[in-house]
Amino acid sequence: EDKVVQSPLSLVVHEGDTVTLNCSYEVTNFRSLLWYKQEKKAPTFLFMLTSSGIEKKSGRLSSILDKKELFSILNITATQTGDSAVYLCAVEARYAGGTSYGKLTFGQGTILTVHP
Amino acid sequence: DAGVIQSPRHEVTEMGQEVTLRCKPISGHDYLFWYRQTMMRGLELLIYFNNNVPIDDSGMPEDRFSAKMPNASFSTLKIQPSEPRDSAVYFCASSGAEGRGHLHFGNGTRLTVT
Numbered sequence: 001e002d003k004v005v006q007s008p009l010s011l012v013v014h015e016g017d018t019v020t021l022n023c024s025y026e027v028t029n030f031r032s033l034l035w036y037k038q039e040k041k042a043p044t045f046l047f048m049l050t051s052s053g054i055e056k057k058s059g060r061l062s063s064i065l066d067k068k069e070l071f072s073i074l075n076i077t078a079t080q081t082g083d084s085a086v087y088l089c090a091v092e093a094r095y096a097g098g099t100s101y102g103k104l105t106f107g108q109g110t111i112l113t114v115h116p
Numbered sequence: 117d118a119g120v121i122q123s124p125r126h127e128v129t130e131m132g133q134e135v136t137l138r139c140k141p142i143s144g145h146d147y148l149f150w151y152r153q154t155m156m157r158g159l160e161l162l163i164y165f166n167n168n169v170p171i172d173d174s175g176m177p178e179d180r181f182s183a184k185m186p187n188a189s190f191s192t193l194k195i196q197p198s199e200p201r202d203s204a205v206y207f208c209a210s211s212g213a214e215g216r217g218h219l220h221f222g223n224g225t226r227l228t229v230t
Binding site: 045048106 | 149158159160161164207215216217219220222223224
């Protein structure tokens with residue numbers, strides 16, 4: 001069974017701090033790893049990672065994948081109160097018995113709280 | 117584009133009643149997913165469709181749950197009969213050319229079964 005474990009489960013920091021969120025996974029027929037941000041409502045897409053060692057960046061957020069160690073990190077520099085959210089890691093795999101990808105397994109999420 | 121549209125936003129029903137959740141995916145997206153989110157279990161995939169065909173329904177909890185996608189612009193998730201343990205937020209999501217893993221989520225339906 002595919003498995004995604006995130007750590008820490010919750011994190012409280014002050015504005016301006018840098019945070020690192022962790023995601024480890026076990027999956028058969030890996031295709032990609034994804035990060036999502038969930039505030040009040042629906043998760044919104046942040047990054048998709050498919051290759052090891054290539055950093056993806058978007059403003060103050062960045063992420064990298066290690067396919068050998070089955071691990072990814074999400075970094076947020078100079079945190080702001082608007083970064084407070086649940087950050088979800090997911091892996092995409094091929095569904096059992098078929099050739100089509102698209103099955104996502106989500107981790108339990110990291111709750112980030114940024115105080116002013 | 118209006119994004120993924122789900123209805124209703126909230127649903128409160130009594131145990132034993134039938135519940136139907138609705139979803140309109142983003143036009144042109146060929147994958148549609150139904151997820152359920154609870155505090156205890158997080159986000160769980162229930163079922164997903166590719167080009168209106170169900171690909172994997174192994175996450176559907178039991179026979180009380182069924183999902184259909186009669187055309188590319190509409191899907192339903194039905195629970196009959198509903199039970200209190202079905203209380204959760206149900207998300208519909210779609211994906212397309214950006215990659216199957218790049219999901220666009222609707223705002224969800226918060227279901228409460230009393």
